[in-house]
Amino acid sequence: IPGVSQVALRIRPMSAAELAEGARPIAHRVDEQVVVLRDPMEDPDDILRASRSREKSYVFDVAFDSSATQETVYRATTRGLVAGVISGHNATVFTYGPTGCGKTYTMLGTDGEPGVCARTLGELFQAIEDASGDTEYEVSTSYLEIYNEMIRDLLNPSLGCLQLREDAGGTVQVAGITKISAISAEEVSQRAPMGHGGGPANPPLPGAARLPQVLQVLARGNRQRTQEPTAANCASSRSHAVLQVTVRQRRRGGGLRRGRLFMIDLAGSERAAQTQNRGQRMKEGAHINRSLLALGNCIKALSHRASTKYINYRDSKLTRLLKDSLGGNNHTVMIAHISPASTAFEESRSTLAYAHRAKSIRAT
């Protein structure tokens, strides 16, 4: 991941299912930044580690556990980005982690406990309400899903599969996607939204009714996400959901600024985790390798069932969409999620290691 400026870690509470199978908590938040993970099993042959503690600690920019509220998480991670977006900078918030560890809860939340998206939009709408008379803002929101390399507009799924387009300024847009706009002017006007588009824009929504309506629309959009019946829990596990919020600012006397905020609920990372040679073995991705050079691997695997699979992300749809958000003029926040249960040790360890590595990557 290019240029991550803040990495947060959130440990969710133990689930009823985990408690029922007798799992013990092995991940703990030690202080504001430190998370400790304990290995629930000991390898008797691992003499090099036998005398060391089975615990490993990870330091993040900020860490949360089940005692943290949605508001706390929002304030510590995303809130700081809003001002920047309003003044024309770009920002991205990722949630990362295995299926069922709380990514969607963090991003979308529930009616009673709204997540980052809702709070961010609330903050933005509030900001444009408070804006002085000589600045005009427009906030437009799109909500899309990337699944199997297909882009779907969650606010209008009947459009089917959409294409990416790069405009003259180098910005990557989704052609034809629905945008919900709100303008700061008190009067509800039928003015066309500023800037380029390519898709139908809903008429701006009046005053204070804006936020709840937008949230309703988003919730509807979320139900449109691709569900898989075989997923570990009910949420979709292979689709990325991208909420794109664009804030255009026009000052009287010139100057048009545009900031974009992407809030991305990444697909479950459990497929990306590497398998270790202990007990649990995960089914590897079933990609066919074109080249006969890989015949050797195929033959080797006949005798040993398990093999590690390294997945290469290369210029995929998600990265292209974020092209102008990542790198340079931007801020990226990753919120990684893990389960505290001993039964999820392997996945938690992978996620912590990955998030920890992300901390050291800075945009050039």
Added chain:
Amino acid sequence: AAATCGGWAAVCDKFRTARTLSTVESRKDPETEPYRSKYSARALLQEVKQLLSAAEEGGEARLLAVRRAVLEYELGVNHTDTEELSAGEEHLQRCTQLLEPHRLSPDCVSLYIQAQNNLGILWSLRDEIKTAQTYLESAEALYNQYMKEDGNPPLDPSEHFMAEEEKITDQERSKRFEKAYTHTLYYLAQVYQHLEMIEKAAQYCHTTLKRQLEYCGYNPVEWALNAATLSQYYLSKQCFMEARHCLAAASVIFSQAGQVPSAEDNETEQDQQDLRQRKAEIARCWIKYCLNLLQSARKLLEDNIGELDPDRQLELKAQRKKEEDEKEKGRKKAVLFGTSDICDSVLAIEEKVSSVYPLDFQEAREIFLVGQNYVLEAKEFFQVDGYVTDHIEIVQDHSALFKVLAFFEEDYERRCKMHKRRLDMLESIYVDLNPQYYLLISRQLQFELADTYYEMMDLKIAIGNRLEELDSHTIKKINSLAQLAIKYYELFLDSLRNPDRVFPEQLEEDVLRPAMVAKFHIARLYGKLITSDSKKQLENMQTSLEYYMFLVDYCEKYPDAVRAVETELELSKEMVGLLPTRMERLRAKLCPFI
């Protein structure tokens, strides 16, 4: 068709440029723009597509359709390569639709199969492996049908954008067509593997290897390694004939590598090194073959105390005579790497070692000797310095070869000699090993050394029992062997202690049985020590009792452990009952008046 000759030539040129961009130039694309050439290629293909649709008037509808299909195919592959799977799928489907009514004819069949191959790959990228399977199996069926009904070398898809004089030879056409089908089979091998249909996957891997020799061009070193690796799969299924064939072919093809002059004048030191390593790795596969064959034969021949059962031996020998080699011939034909030039060489190597179970010492010894030769070959490269783990594994295999050969040897003295060879080779590597860094191997060696001394001691006792009386030399020998066995069992048990030197309360699953067996053997060994000093004898019996008690107590405390040591536990319980009485009697003899 396109209007003028010059116009068509230009179209072909564009097409070819697009292909070059996709296959050649794209490899040089920078990491920040990995698909640059492919996007350019795509633009050119779209242009060609436009030109074709412009030339719609009259002319050969069929020819036009096929040309369109070629473009759809190229675009489909292009989009797949740039990770735009839905667009890729669309193009490939259009391709097959255009070809559908003519898919069995020579101008379409190859393209159709390649389109299906790519649809298979595409669906696998979506993790829908069963869908991939249907496309690939359909391609397989189409090939077979075409070969049955027609069989002539079909047009290569690239020919549809070539001038008449550029068209390729029948021989080349056939080669490319077969290559496409080889890929179908190779992709199916991967699919079957993901579906856990391992036997089928192995079969398809085997066929792919076979076809590589016949049609595809191959790197001899790589091919040899793959064949050798496949042999290990066959070993796991006890298919020795197939395993031997793979290994023999591997050896033959590998030797081709040395002969082919390399592109650069002098091969680098690294290349030479790699070649030597590969050779040694193939040798190791051969060692496993010999070992497996001997050990499998042992399993068939042993009775319930681990000795060769003469009745079983007779039975199996009789059965062998009767057994059809018709069945064998059938199996052989299926897996034959049959190109004429290597057939004889492969056969020559196969004849050096049997692929049927050895049923007596003579037959076992022959296989043993082949295995031992490969041990020496492997050790040439995998020396202790630099390849500790590999070297030790080879020595362990060598020791195992001796162990299994001893099973077939009737004479006890000669058996002892074989075990002595084992002790020498194991001790020499054990002594230099740092147990802190090689814990697992240390334990394995300790246990194997202990077991070997134990075995030898038992043999000496058996030899001694045939004589009237044990002489002092033999007694000394027996005691010394027993003490050494005890020493190594104790070392093994010590290695299980935690860093505070405390023996674990409860033993982990993978060390449970060996630990219990160690305790049991030590108990028995103390019982076998021969001494004229009654007081010493009493001490030994007491120690013996304590070790037997350990097993009994442990299994009471952890009943799950029982199934790991059932036989030993039974005997231990008996001894725990008997020993105290014996000890009482001995004590009474010592102090008769107390």
